[in-house]
Amino acid sequence: MRVLVLADHDGESLKPATLSAVAAAGKFAATCDLLVMGGESSRAVADLAARVMGVAKVRLVCAESWQHASAEAAAPFVAELAADYDAVLAPVGSFAKNLLPRVAALLDVQPITEVLEIVAADTFVRPLYAGNALATVRSRDAKKLLTVRATSFEAVASEGGSATLEEVASQAGQAGESDLSSWTADEVSKSERPELTNARIVISGGRGMQSGEHFALLESVADKLGAAVGASRAAVDAGYVPNEYQVGQTGKVVAPDLYIAVGISGAIQHLAGMKDSKVIAAINNDPDAPIFQVADYGLVADLFEALPALSKALDP
Amino acid sequence: MKVLVGVKRVIDAYVKVRVRGDGTGVETDNVKMSMNPFCEIAVEEAVRLKEAGTASELVAVSCGPAANQETLRTALAVGCDRAILVQHDGALEPLAVAKILAALVERESPRLVLLGKQAVDNDFNSTTQILAARLGWSQGCFTSSLEVEGDKLLVAREVDAGIEKRSLSLPSVVSADLRLNTPRYASLPNIMKARSKPLETITATDLLSESDLAPRLEILKVEEPPARKAGVKVQSVEELVAKLKDEAEVL
Numbered sequence A: 001m002r003v004l005v006l007a008d009h010d011g012e013s014l015k016p017a018t019l020s021a022v023a024a025a026g027k028f029a030a031t032c033d034l035l036v037m038g039g040e041s042s043r044a045v046a047d048l049a050a051r052v053m054g055v056a057k058v059r060l061v062c063a064e065s066w067q068h069a070s071a072e073a074a075a076p077f078v079a080e081l082a083a084d085y086d087a088v089l090a091p092v093g094s095f096a097k098n099l100l101p102r103v104a105a106l107l108d109v110q111p112i113t114e115v116l117e118i119v120a121a122d123t124f125v126r127p128l129y130a131g132n133a134l135a136t137v138r139s140r141d142a143k144k145l146l147t148v149r150a151t152s153f154e155a156v157a158s159e160g161g162s163a164t165l166e167e168v169a170s171q172a173g174q175a176g177e178s179d180l181s182s183w184t185a186d187e188v189s190k191s192e193r194p195e196l197t198n199a200r201i202v203i204s205g206g207r208g209m210q211s212g213e214h215f216a217l218l219e220s221v222a223d224k225l226g227a228a229v230g231a232s233r234a235a236v237d238a239g240y241v242p243n244e245y246q247v248g249q250t251g252k253v254v255a256p257d258l259y260i261a262v263g264i265s266g267a268i269q270h271l272a273g274m275k276d277s278k279v280i281a282a283i284n285n286d287p288d289a290p291i292f293q294v295a296d297y298g299l300v301a302d303l304f305e306a307l308p309a310l311s312k313a314l315d316p
Numbered sequence B: 001m002k003v004l005v006g007v008k009r010v011i012d013a014y015v016k017v018r019v020r021g022d023g024t025g026v027e028t029d030n031v032k033m034s035m036n037p038f039c040e041i042a043v044e045e046a047v048r049l050k051e052a053g054t055a056s057e058l059v060a061v062s063c064g065p066a067a068n069q070e071t072l073r074t075a076l077a078v079g080c081d082r083a084i085l086v087q088h089d090g091a092l093e094p095l096a097v098a099k100i101l102a103a104l105v106e107r108e109s110p111r112l113v114l115l116g117k118q119a120v121d122n123d124f125n126s127t128t129q130i131l132a133a134r135l136g137w138s139q140g141c142f143t144s145s146l147e148v149e150g151d152k153l154l155v156a157r158e159v160d161a162g163i164e165k166r167s168l169s170l171p172s173v174v175s176a177d178l179r180l181n182t183p184r185y186a187s188l189p190n191i192m193k194a195r196s197k198p199l200e201t202i203t204a205t206d207l208l209s210e211s212d213l214a215p216r217l218e219i220l221k222v223e224e225p226p227a228r229k230a231g232v233k234v235q236s237v238e239e240l241v242a243k244l245k246d247e248a249e250v251l
């Protein structure tokens, strides 16, 4: 089988989730090709990609107009490349969620999103109902188009491979932008903390935090642990923190070694994003909060006392 | 500007679903059904566009069994002008739903199609992208704000890194994310009024062939996820830190 993986990257380096998608591709075939699309700086990303274990060939699209490529422009291009492959995979994230189904549509394929397990070349496990049910599905489509959850596939090594590099231009020669959709601005909050989906420890706050200012209490603990900061939907909706902090069914899915939920009740939609964490700790002043049903360690306490105490206890 | 809104009927998002013992799916008998929460947001946005004078007519569409009429009545009660039920009793995947909606777009000629970001039953998050591709239209996925400016649509999209703003050309297919708006409740008089608004029923096979509607994915089994075993309560922050260090070895 020939497998193409769409690289998710930020213009500087591959997102770790891409390494998990390459690992997932390994369930189909010993090696895969990796497609890197982006602006001028993506050439450096492609060099890094060529060292990833299990990648036979890096295919690179590198042009100014691809800096903020739209799905509208990229999909026909990827669909054209897909002719050479039996499967096209991409790691779950806003890049693939936006692009991969559009590619699938052009190939008349039903995309299979959020894949947790590759059982056979045509059989996959994916979640339903916020992960409260797991479906094993067999695809009748000749080509398979999947998004895979990074938390379900152990990343391949980022070093040790020696892929060839090929610069590709589409037959249509189209640019990354089209009349249909043009980029105008990004609003991103820069943080020195580790990225949420890749952190070893995540500490998240919920409505119980009461305000954005109070998140400083969490951040103090996060910085001592080298942790990423996350949030429940309620905390994001209330404007305490930006949308990219949201963990859950419709936010980010995380599975760190340690997840600390603070002032979060534990609604199923939140659990969907963190219940595969290795160890879960919860701080909540309601002893009956559902979060305690999944927490390995539960502390019934007022977070405004517990967080400063926790910060202090972590001082060397 | 005419707007088409896709609404799906799903098990209520706050119901704890139970997997059927025979592994064929989840229990749906006597379970509360509601409009998919993201579709509520899509409907609300359409109504706001109409209130602002940007949208002229709002057409709600639902594909599925006859019971989906209930969901369409809800959309009418909130402010849609008329509704179309595309009746089909078998399973419909996003690819088939998108094909149905594309056929309706041809018939109705809307300038904007508003859908939810994802249906919380199957969690596919694909219909918007597939429909936009089939129509050759722009797509505004996961939008948290939307503004019509001439023949352009300015959207803010919730992406991994934060917010991405794009200018889309109309016609367009847009999917609503959680923070696009807060849906209103239908008032009792509006629920009454909705009963007399037009609701047309067509069968899916009037629009498409059986083979276009047939699922591509065969469900082999549906299971419960492995349960986490219950943990312990600790008495103090100090005990918590000690357990995380010595027992769980994660600090």
Ligand SMILES: Cc1cc2nc3c(=O)[nH]c(=O)nc-3n(C[C@H](O)[C@H](O)[C@H](O)COP(=O)(O)OP(=O)(O)OC[C@H]3O[C@@H](n4cnc5c(N)ncnc54)[C@H](O)[C@@H]3O)c2cc1C
Pocket (backbone or CB within 6 Å): A205, A206, A207, A208, A209, A231, A232, A233, A234, A235, A246, A247, A248, A249, A250, A251, A252, A262, A263, A264, A265, A266, A267, A268, A269, A270, A273, A283, A284, A285, A286, A289, A301, A302, A303, A304, B013, B037, B038, B120
């Ligand atoms: C379609 C849909 C999608 C959704 N997607 C997501 C998602 O992706 N992610 C997500 O998180 N949610 C999601 N939700 C929302 C979800 O259902 C819950 O509403 C949300 O998770 C609740 O957030 P919370 O736990 O912070 O707030 P609440 O449920 O209000 O809980 C706050 C908790 O804080 C505790 N608390 C209050 N004060 C203190 C104190 N001083 N000290 C200690 N504890 C305190 C309370 O006891 C309570 O348990 C979604 C819902 C829908 C319908």
Ligand SMILES: Nc1ncnc2c1ncn2[C@@H]1O[C@H](COP(=O)(O)O)[C@@H](O)[C@H]1O
Pocket (backbone or CB within 6 Å): B005, B006, B007, B008, B009, B036, B038, B039, B042, B061, B062, B063, B064, B092, B094, B097, B114, B115, B116, B117, B118, B119, B120, B122, B123, B124, B125, B126, B127, B128
């Ligand atoms: N059966 C359906 N009838 C009408 N609209 C639907 C249907 N299925 C999906 N949609 C629309 O597509 C959105 C995304 O669904 P999905 O791609 O299945 O996650 C939903 O929020 C609806 O707006």
